[in-house]
Amino acid sequence: MTAHQGQGIAGTINALFEGGLPIGLQAYDGSVSGNPDSEYALELLTPRGLAYILTAPGDLGLARAYVSGDLELHGTHPGDPYPLLSLILDKTDFRAPKPAELLEIVRTLGVKNFRPPAPPPQEHLPAWRHAVEGLRHASLNALTWGRHSRERDADAIHHHYDVSNTFYEYVLGPSMTYTCALFPTEDATLEEAQYAKYDLICQKLGLKPGQRLLDLGCGWGGMVRHAAKHYGVKALGVTLSREQASWAQEEIKRQGLDDLAEVRFSDYRNVAETGFEAVSSIGLTEHIGVANYPSYFGFIESRLKPQGRLLNHCITRPDNTSRASAGKFIDRYVFPDGELIGSGTIVSAVEDAGLEVQHHENIRVHYAKTLTGWNKNLVDHWDACVAEVGLGTAKVWGLYMAGSRLGFERNNIQLHHVLATKTVTGDSGYPLRHTF
Incomplete structure (x- = not known):
């Protein structure tokens, strides 16, 4: 039996982090994992949040779930999550599971949770999407949307x-x-x-x-x-x-x-x-x-x-x-x-x-x-x-x-x-x- 079996969603997710999370982790199925003694915790509220985490492992997936309201931070103010982040910074990347373990994870969490949801509206288009957008606009030469072109720089500055x-x-x-x-x-x-x-x-x-x-x-x-x-x-x-x-x-x-x-x-x-x-x-x-x-x-x-x-x-x-x-x-x-x-x-x-x-x-x-x-x-x-x-x-x-x-x-x-x-x-x- 692997370390995450029988521990529900929280245990399964926690096992994907190298050494486990140094703070608590709760999930919508009632499961709890991570460090129970920490005053800080992550609470996964929805299947969409789980899908964000699984399809973009690391800080991007966690950020998507948090910004969209599918993940909550406990023990810290959302305007200054510094105390919580100080414990997990550089510890948010998934370890690479073995093939047999990966199969079990898919069985436990369900294949539907490995389908990426649409990103939150606050997210800016990634580089490859800019290229696609440039090609879609017949009135624009696609090259004008190259990285750090005048048009794309203006768009990036406008976003922030x-x-x-x-x-x-x-x-x-x-x-x-x-x-x-x-x-x-x-x-x-x-x-x-x-x-x-x-x-x-x-x-x-x-x-x-x-x-x-x-x-x-x-x-x-x-x-x-x-x-x-x-x-x-x-x-x-x-x-x-x-x-x-x-x-x-x-x-x-x-x-x-x-x-x-x-x-x-x-x-x-x-x-x-x-x-x-x-x-x-x-x-x-x-x-x-x-x-x-x-x-x-x-x-x-x-x-x-x-x-x-x-x-x-x-x-x-x-x-x-x-x-x-x-x-x-x-x-x-x-x-x-x-x-x-x-x-x-x-x-x-x-x-x-x-x-x-x-x-x-x-x-x-x-x-x-x-x-x-x-x-x-x-x-x-x-x-x-x-x-x-x-x-x-x-x-x-x-x-x-x-x-x-x-x-x-x-x-x-x-x-x-x-x-x-x-x-x-x-x-x-x-x-x-x-x-x-």
Whole structure:
């Protein structure tokens, strides 16, 4: 008799995880398995949830069941499932059952549960579906829907960033900044840390009144406004999110910065202006695609004036050999087509574009603290967030932010700043020592 025989659905599923789950597991047939002493548990409520788990083993199947309401988490708030995830992170992949064991599992659970249900509506089309969609539209050349084409990049950004500005106001707080903050002290507030982040970037770029800044992937315009307000530069930001651009322009007008700051709803590749003293790229490189680094950093080099500076702020991997994909759950629910690679690859791409790297730093631990703050905001405004975007989407955000926090804490992912100059005939314009 195998370990899962006679234990119902919960026992059968638990046996598929290497070593079993470290938390409790309950199923709709009344069966119980996993760790009975844990204060946390998963409860499988429906046959559809079982089918999600069986047909997409690992984090994607569990996420589908959870987002759709077929799986519940006990012992933790849905806006911050960090305590539960900390116990099961990296333990959600099924072990490979032996042929005889697999046959018994099918008999126990029923073959109908191995037919994949339709994914929840919050899930973004996978890459192969994009190709099919491209072929279906006779008016479009299928190649326009290739990975990181302008059309597909716009679609990916729309999926994540055009959720609801009101929702983002609840989660991000007054700064409306959706990138890693920089905590000057352990007890600094999220707002203080976001201010410190923007100020550090301005210092790294050596911004001075009258200079021109181009901010690529500017979000709701936080960097643009900070640079214009506190450093007197003329700042242009571009974003592929129409909702972000609209909110940013209204805020620029409200703060009386119209003469210095502008945010455009535009692909960065459509920026025709050149001769900028500085370019900031804060959280955009993740969306570019590793294969497109040469053209991206080449574009930046072409927009900088001699001695101009680039500050690239990007989530990275701790090595340069892992697959660039951000993972199935992140790709389908959070950042479609997102790619992460080691900072060494980014440094190489910047240098290969003709820029001279002057400074390189990892602020990984600051992103864990940033995500902790966002999770708290989501919990504090949970009912309002659910009313704004729906329970499924709010669950996605709680799951994604808590899981990402763990990733940064455990050094599975990092956050790097790379500062570079457009050095011409040996003249970088950079001081003898860093001034920040």
